[in-house]
Amino acid sequence: MTQGRPMRADARRNYERLLKVAAEAFAEHGENASLDDIAKRAGVGSGTLYRHFPTRRALLEAAYVDRVEALGARADELAARLPPGEALMEWLYELAVRTLQVRGMKALLSSAVTDDGGAAALTVCGTVVQGAVHRLVVAAQAEGTLRRDLEPVEVLRLAHGVAMAAELAGAGERETRRYLGLLADGLRSG
Amino acid sequence: MTQGRPMRADARRNYERLLKVAAEAFAEHGENASLDDIAKRAGVGSGTLYRHFPTRRALLEAAYVDRVEALGARADELAARLPPGEALMEWLYELAVRTLQVRGMKALLSSAVTDDGGAAALTVCGTVVQGAVHRLVVAAQAEGTLRRDLEPVEVLRLAHGVAMAAELAGAGERETRRYLGLLADGLRSG
DNA sequence: ACCTGAACACCGTTCAAGT
């Protein structure tokens, strides 16, 4: 899917310029950054942007794919270092902090955890994030510290909801951790 | 603030037509319903809409003020009938169900619980909703069933976050109640 | 005092023409 014949040199150049500019624009203006502006700043026609990224969602995902994959890798680092229950909660915390601090990330994660009949699970972001939480949740349930009646994606959605609540509160990292801790108390088994 | 000299007859007619049409439009198209369309359907110029409701938020709030006040009254009904802890959780559940089922309500409640230095608390929706949760939370804390380190508005934001998570899950009433129950377990004292 | 609606600035999307 990521392969196929290589792009023409000018197409590849445009593709990469668009990604770079888009990442800046989303960081600066959030998920609703002007697409026309991104095309202009990248020095391409707006049609070219649409050729490479047919939807805003596609561009957002491509611009943040590095960050999302780093988050997926982080799950395994934490799993290797902490007991399963703690690894899960620490990872959800890092997810929440990114939701708060990386502009546009909230929209991307929201669409990655939406129940849309599985379409979200097929996107890169959905695959990575849902895969990571699946591993962490299963381990914590096997350990016996997490309620067994929870689906991994439910844990993800609840943590995302708490992150959105933290955003409404204008919460910093400390407060976000506290809110997640409250949720964690409700999710613990026993 | 709601008084002042009475409106001219045509102004009042337009005001009421706008409210009626806006309620329908928000119900049908959600918080981003076209303002121009609302003006057209109400048979007034777009300038008239802006005269009466300078912001989208103002129109949304005016269109839903009845529902919000009903929710505030509901808090007292529940407080009179149930033990404090149960009354709080039942009210948060009803809040969440409205967030899911009444289009546009999510945006209205979000802005009512946002930490914006107190501006939200001065709107009708903010006053009503924050007042209601304050009474319920204080009672539950006095009863000893709710953690004492929680501010009322924090409880409101967390429940709102859970409601947003339920929306992402496409959850119905039953599932929403389950999610809120998980949060409730984390908020309980002891 | 209030209303109207044209005018403005902006945006996303498409597509015919060009290389």
Place this chain on the structure above:
DNA sequence: ACCTGAACACCGTTCAAGT
């Protein structure tokens, strides 16, 4: 095969002219 950018449809907001 890919790019360009004008054209289109749409939106929120303002404001001069009208009653």
